[in-house]
Amino acid sequence: MISWRKHYKKGLVAIGLLLSTSASIYAQGDAANGEKLFKANCTACHALDKQLVGPALGGIVEKVKTEQNLDTDWLHKWIKDNKALRASGDKYANEIFEKFNKVEMTPFPNLSEQDITDILEYTSNPPKPAEPAADAAAATDANSFTAMEQAKRDSMNGKVIIISLLAICGLLIWLLVRLRQLVKLQQTEELEGLNATRATSFSDLYKKYSYVGKGILTLLAIFAAYGIWNWLMWIGVYKGYKPEQPIYFSHKIHAGINKIDCQMCHSSAKYGKVSEIPSMNVCMNCHRNISEYQGKYFEPGKDKAFYDAEIQKIYAATGWDAGKQQYTGKTNPVEWVRIHNMPDFVYFNHSQHVVAGEQAIINSFNKKNPDAKIDVVCKACHGQVDTMNVVQMANDFTMGWCIECHRTTEVDMNNGYNKEYFKNLHDKLKKQYPQTEGKITVDAIGGLECGKCHY
Ligand code: HEC
Ligand code: HEC
Ligand code: HEC
Ligand code: HEC
Ligand code: HEC
Ligand code: HEC
Known part of the structure; x- marks a missing residue:
């Protein structure tokens, strides 16, 4: 009898241990949260291991400590508002700004101290990359594929471990409850009865306890x-995906520094379902005259010769002879690598969002992000493209992402289209939901109906 109790206690200790390991996974969640924040806010300009627009940030805490004798307090100030820090006359802040050709880093006043601590934790202790699946990597374009695999794994590993641990705990608790019932039985007169049903052989035992096996199988299922x-939910998702393109076309230089309107090149966004990549003729509208790069901005690691050579590629593609100022007729189509690509069963229409939804989306985005206001509707979904040298996916582009925005974005009932189209509906909804004072989010006009987004 005593031995039963002993086991019972041991069981409790085991559960305690398991729970504490899962708790410690949560504690390390800081770096994981930091990674998320880093990917959302910083990867446009920083990587851990190499210089992009800004310096490499791997081990930055250690670096500023040893090289500049500055502590994390400085980093917090810099990340929150580097401009203010520079203005305060901080020596190192001004030094590094000069060193990077006075390229301004975005301030992040909306990041909390904890967020920044998490990001710094991530830069000090990034999670070790899992081994890429050898066969998968070989089968597809190596870099982009492994990056995507990595993103999937990172998000899944943590969840799977925690859930497995919880399941094991559950199983243990259940076993202990059973044991305890047995102990109680032993203490009563029913012991006799129990003895009668006692297993006498292995097969008896199996028969009696096969449900344990079944339980485990069910859990596995x-x-x-x-x-x-999870795997399904991640189909086609590559947040942060930025493949190498045949011409090094910088959105930062075009849309940012030279303030060229997005729709000058992606004009079809307004009228159609897809927002196309401009043809080489569109490039030639300007580059017939711009054959050299004379800008002041240089992405670290690139120089004038590099940009000039990229512009020459436009001429090679269109068969333009810049010397004779005429086309030779020999063309070489440029094959841009597609970055965004919804599965075929999804219907997404740009004009619905860029024309009908424009004001609604801008207003709602600016309300949700008072510190990162946007002027151009595209940025609500594609991020600050005008600061990216290389475009990357700024959001997950999952179903959950579409729906989240439809639930929270108020439709602009006063735009010409909706005023006309939804007048009756609007009045009806106003009566139906008086508490919303006629405020109507996209879900109310059908933005959650499966058929609207799926063929
Ligand atoms: C728009 C581009 C851009 C973004 C986005 C950006 N940075 Fe920067 N960052 C820079 C540049 C450029 C520098 C170099 C100093 C300068 O020119 O202002 C820099 C410098 C830094 C430094 C100082 C590094 C050193 O060597 O001392 C830190 C730390 C830093 N960034 C952290 C971050 C974090 C964290 C984020 C995301 C929350 C972020 N940055 C987002 C461009 C960016
Ligand atoms: C001067 C022409 C030009 C301008 C202006 C321009 N783009 Fe682009 N855009 C391109 C080209 C060329 C590509 C394909 C190469 C690449 O991905 O960088 C592209 C690619 C993209 C992509 C990725 C497409 C894909 O493959 O999924 C997005 C998103 C995008 N642009 C958004 C914008 C936004 C938002 C703006 C305005 C802030 C803008 N573009 C301004 C020429 C332009
Ligand atoms: C509305 C005018 C305009 C259009 C259209 C345009 N560009 Fe440019 N492009 C510029 C300007 C301005 C510069 C910067 C020149 C400077 O600062 O001296 C530039 C610079 C470049 C550079 C060197 C810097 C970099 O981004 O790497 C490349 C390459 C380039 N353009 C490619 C393209 C391609 C490809 C297209 C068509 C998809 C295109 N451009 C369309 C105006 C344009
Ligand atoms: C409501 C979110 C949203 C807004 C706003 C938006 N886009 Fe997109 N964009 C998407 C989605 C989703 C895709 C992927 C579509 C697909 O793969 O079928 C995409 C794809 C693209 C592509 C790749 C070509 C294509 O159509 O697949 C370009 C280029 C692009 N967008 C440019 C723009 C520009 C420029 C604007 C602003 C005028 C803009 N987008 C506004 C969500 C948006
Ligand atoms: C940034 C917010 C935002 C995101 C993200 C977004 N939408 Fe929308 N969507 C809107 C708004 C606003 C409208 C309403 C436009 C109007 O006023 O008619 C809308 C309307 C629609 C409609 C028409 C609904 C109807 O009943 O008329 C469809 C279909 C749609 N979106 C599909 C998508 C898909 C697919 C995605 C994801 C790939 C997506 N949307 C992502 C804001 C968004
Ligand atoms: C606002 C647009 C929108 C609505 C409404 C919507 N979906 Fe989706 N759905 C998407 C997008 C976008 C994807 C592709 C997501 C991806 O690639 O990860 C998707 C993917 C799916 C998938 C594939 C699994 C997955 O998540 O990738 C299924 C199944 C699905 N949707 C079912 C439904 C059902 C059922 C409804 C109605 C209750 C519905 N959807 C309503 C946009 C929508």
Whole structure:
């Protein structure tokens, strides 16, 4: 009898241990949260291991400590508002600004101290990359594929470990409850009765306890279903995906520094379902005259010769002879690598968002992000493209992402289209939901209906 109790205690200790390991996973969640924040806010300009627009940030805490004798307090100030820090006359802040050709880093006043601590934790202790699946990497374009795999794994590993641990705990608790019932039984007169049903051989035992096995199998099945669901949810998702392009075309130089309107090149966004990549003729409208780069901005690591050579590629592609100022007729189509690509079963229409939804989306985005206001509707979904030398996916572009915005964005009932089209509906909804004072989010006009987004 005593031995039963002993086991019971041991069981409790085991559960305690398991719970504490899962708790410690949560504690390390800082770096994971930091990674998320880093990817959302910083990867446009920083990488951990190499210089992009800004310096490499791997081990930055250690670096400013040893090289500049500055502590994390300085980093917090810099990240929150580097401009203010420079204005305060801080020596190192001004030094590094000069060193990077006075390229301004975005201030991040909306990041909390904890957020910044998390980001710094990530730069000091980035999670080790998992081994890429050898066969998968070989099968597809190596870089982009592994980056995508990595993103998937990172997000799944943590969840799977925690859920597995919880499941194991559950199993243990259940076993202990059973044991305790047995202990109680032993203490009663029913012991006799129990003895009668006692297993006498291994096969008896199996028969009696096969439900344990079944239980485990069921659990495994649940895990598998969970894994498959996760995998499905990640189809086509590559936030941060930025492949190498045949011409090094910089959005920062065009849309940012030279303030060329997005729609000058992506004009079809306004009228159609897709927002196309401009043809080489559009480039030639300007580059017939701009054959050299004479800008002051240089992305670290690039020089005038590099940009000039890239501009020459436009001439090679269109068969333009700059010396004779005429086309030779020999063309070489440029094959841009597509970055955004929804699965075929999804219907997404740019004009619905860029024309009908424009004001609604801008207003709602600016209300949600008072510190990162946008002027151009495209940025609500594509991020600050005009600061990116290389475009990358700024959001997950999952179903959940579409729906989240539809739930929270108020439709602009006063734009010409909706005023006309939805007048009756609007009045009806106003009566139906008086508490919303006639405020109507996209879900109310059908933005959550499966058929609107799926063929
Ligand atoms: C628009 C581009 C841009 C973005 C976005 C950006 N940075 Fe920077 N960052 C820079 C540049 C450029 C510098 C170099 C100093 C300068 O020119 O102002 C820099 C410098 C830094 C430094 C100082 C590094 C050193 O060597 O001392 C830190 C730390 C830093 N950034 C952190 C961040 C973090 C964290 C984020 C995201 C929350 C971020 N940055 C987002 C461009 C950017
Ligand atoms: C001077 C022409 C030009 C201007 C202006 C321009 N783009 Fe682009 N855009 C391109 C070209 C060329 C590509 C394809 C190469 C690449 O991905 O960088 C592209 C690619 C993109 C992509 C990725 C497309 C894909 O493959 O999924 C997005 C998103 C995008 N642009 C958004 C914008 C936004 C937003 C603006 C305004 C802030 C803008 N562009 C301004 C020429 C332009
Ligand atoms: C509305 C005018 C305009 C259009 C259209 C345009 N560019 Fe440019 N491009 C510029 C300007 C301005 C510069 C910067 C020149 C300078 O600062 O001396 C530039 C610079 C460049 C450079 C060197 C810097 C960099 O981004 O790497 C490349 C390459 C380039 N353009 C490619 C293209 C391609 C490809 C297209 C068509 C998809 C295109 N441009 C369309 C105006 C334009
Ligand atoms: C409501 C979100 C949203 C807004 C606003 C938006 N886009 Fe997009 N954009 C997307 C989605 C989603 C895709 C992927 C579409 C696909 O793969 O079928 C995309 C794809 C693109 C592409 C790649 C070509 C294509 O159509 O697949 C370009 C270029 C682009 N967008 C440019 C723009 C420009 C320029 C604007 C502003 C005028 C803009 N987008 C506004 C969500 C948006
Ligand atoms: C940034 C916010 C935002 C995001 C993200 C977004 N939408 Fe929308 N969407 C809107 C707004 C606002 C409208 C309403 C436009 C109007 O006034 O008619 C809308 C309307 C629509 C409609 C028409 C609904 C109807 O009943 O008329 C469809 C279909 C749609 N969106 C599909 C998508 C898909 C697919 C995605 C994801 C790939 C997506 N949207 C992502 C804001 C968004
Ligand atoms: C606002 C647009 C929108 C609405 C409404 C919507 N979906 Fe989706 N759905 C998407 C997008 C975008 C994807 C592709 C997501 C991706 O690539 O990860 C998707 C993917 C899916 C998938 C594939 C699994 C996955 O998540 O990738 C299924 C199944 C699905 N949707 C079912 C539904 C059902 C059922 C409804 C109605 C209750 C619905 N959807 C309503 C936009 C929508």
